[in-house]
Amino acid sequence: MITAVVGIQFGDEGKGKIVDFLSSRYNYVVRFNGGRNAGHTVVVEDRKFKFHIVPSGALRTRNVVLGNGMVIDVNSLIEEIEMSKEINPGINVFLSNRAHVVTPLHKLLDKKEEDARGPSKIGTTFEGIGPAYEDKYARTGIRIEDLLSLDLMKEKLDLIRRMKSSLLGDDEPSPEEIDEMALKLHQDGLKLSKYITSTERTIHRSWEAGENILFEGANGSLLDIDYGIFPFVTSSNTIAGFISCGAGFSFRKVNNVIGVVKAYVSRVGAGPFPTELSGDIADKLREYGHEYGTTTGRPRRVGWLDIPALKYTMLLSDVDTLAVTNLDTLGLMDEIFIGEKYVIPGNEEEILDPDTRHLDKLGNFSVKLKPMKSWGEMNDSLKSEIIQSGREAFPHELAEYLSTIENMTGRKVGIISFGSGRKNTIIMDGFKVPETIG
Numbered sequence: 001m002i003t004a005v006v007g008i009q010f011g012d013e014g015k016g017k018i019v020d021f022l023s024s025r026y027n028y029v030v031r032f033n034g035g036r037n038a039g040h041t042v043v044v045e046d047r048k049f050k051f052h053i054v055p056s057g058a059l060r061t062r063n064v065v066l067g068n069g070m071v072i073d074v075n076s077l078i079e080e081i082e083m084s085k086e087i088n089p090g091i092n093v094f095l096s097n098r099a100h101v102v103t104p105l106h107k108l109l110d111k112k113e114e115d116a117r118g119p120s121k122i123g124t125t126f127e128g129i130g131p132a133y134e135d136k137y138a139r140t141g142i143r144i145e146d147l148l149s150l151d152l153m154k155e156k157l158d159l160i161r162r163m164k165s166s167l168l169g170d171d172e173p174s175p176e177e178i179d180e181m182a183l184k185l186h187q188d189g190l191k192l193s194k195y196i197t198s199t200e201r202t203i204h205r206s207w208e209a210g211e212n213i214l215f216e217g218a219n220g221s222l223l224d225i226d227y228g229i230f231p232f233v234t235s236s237n238t239i240a241g242f243i244s245c246g247a248g249f250s251f252r253k254v255n256n257v258i259g260v261v262k263a264y265v266s267r268v269g270a271g272p273f274p275t276e277l278s279g280d281i282a283d284k285l286r287e288y289g290h291e292y293g294t295t296t297g298r299p300r301r302v303g304w305l306d307i308p309a310l311k312y313t314m315l316l317s318d319v320d321t322l323a324v325t326n327l328d329t330l331g332l333m334d335e336i337f338i339g340e341k342y343v344i345p346g347n348e349e350e351i352l353d354p355d356t357r358h359l360d361k362l363g364n365f366s367v368k369l370k371p372m373k374s375w376g377e378m379n380d381s382l383k384s385e386i387i388q389s390g391r392e393a394f395p396h397e398l399a400e401y402l403s404t405i406e407n408m409t410g411r412k413v414g415i416i417s418f419g420s421g422r423k424n425t426i427i428m429d430g431f432k433v434p435e436t437i438g
């Protein structure tokens with residue numbers, strides 16, 4: 001079984017939790033886009049693991065792959081591989097020789113670019129993601145395999161320094177500092193050398209052996225560089241189709257696509273957010289859901305579930321099944337709404353059009369909200385009952401919430417999650433996943 005798991009809102013949908021939950025059923029877990037900007041928190045027996053760069057399957061699967069479509073912060077990668085090995089000593093790591101490297105220069109440039117944008121800041125994670133992808137497409141980028149040659153590293157870093165000199169301004173590193181940076185990266189590269197390989201071949205071999213492969217998307221579909229709400233996006237493609245480019249594995253072989261949806265919406269950074277809440281009600285939802293960025297600690301903006309946006313992102317990745325997370329959090333709200341349609345004077349729109357001009361003309365844009373009944377706090381005994389009997393134990397308001405989502409999107413909810421611990425994620429009857437690998 002070949003499965004893709006992608007976030008279909010603005011990121012932070014809970015992909016890490018879903019991938020961790022599923023990963024013991026897959027031989028390989030593969031990342032194909034993004035870099036250290038992706039923050040995945042996995043909670044196992046009260047221990048919190050914060051991953052940014054290794055796939056969230058790293059605690060349970062046998063093999064993880066970091067594909068060529070990623071941009072890699074090598075220092076973080078070394079740390080996170082060590083952390084994974086503590087829990088999962090048998091893990092094998094495969095790092096694409098052609099993934100690009102995020103260097104300290106890129107992180108500095110990320111800050112400089114945001115400063116230069118002034119009031120039209122994107123609100124990036126400052127992880128160097130944009131500048132690293134810029135260099136990739138400018139064909140000056142540093143690839144993982146380049147780390148192994150100190151001379152090449154010096155040469156390439158110096159080229160980037162010269163090309164970006166005006167942006168770097170007073171902070172432009174001296175030639176000595178560039179050499180030091182090159183040496184440090186080269187040393188990190190040597191530490192990683194045993195993992196470096198042509199990862200598409202690794203994946204193809206696994207496929208030929210009939211194994212199960214799970215592709216884990218980073219960020220959310222509305223942050224996709226092409227299909228998100230530009231320019232308030234990340235610098236890579238985040239939709240499932242990018243597996244072909246970012247891992248070298250054809251999308252035609254993907255059997256099912258799971259779209260991960262938070263039961264409400266959150267967003268970090270700037271940009272349009274149609275169902276955004278403000279005031280006390282937003283503060284409540286943010287506190288209940290601990291909605292602060294994993295990577296940056298920034299408070300997240302929050303709002304109601306946005307069906308027109310989901311319809312759009314589900315089409316982009318041809319989502320088969322939904323995984324709905326954070327249902328326990330949403331239950332704590334006294335009043336719950338679902339954003340059903342967008343209302344533009346004289347017109348109701350069923351599906352998001354991410355054209356920013358379209359979203360901007362919208363002083364008089366509103367969202368038609370459908371009121372839903374709250375299912376209240378999900379205490380331990382309710383959770384245990386649901387873990388045992390699934391759907392049958394649902395409070396009827398929760399059943400109603402999920403069936404409303406299914407009816408509005410035309411897709412079944414196959415997985416739900418109602419707490420951070422691993423046991424609080426369950427598969428709904430009727431949804432087929434591979435058996436756990438012994």
Ligand code: IMP
Nearest residue numbers: 011037038039123124125233234268269
């Ligand atoms: P960048 O990817 O750091 O360049 O940030 C671009 C935009 O994507 C900003 O709005 C970030 O807040 C957002 N973003 C990047 N990664 C994540 C993520 O993992 N979760 C949520 N938002 C993210």
Ligand code: MG
Nearest residue numbers: 012038039040
């Ligand atoms: Mg995240």
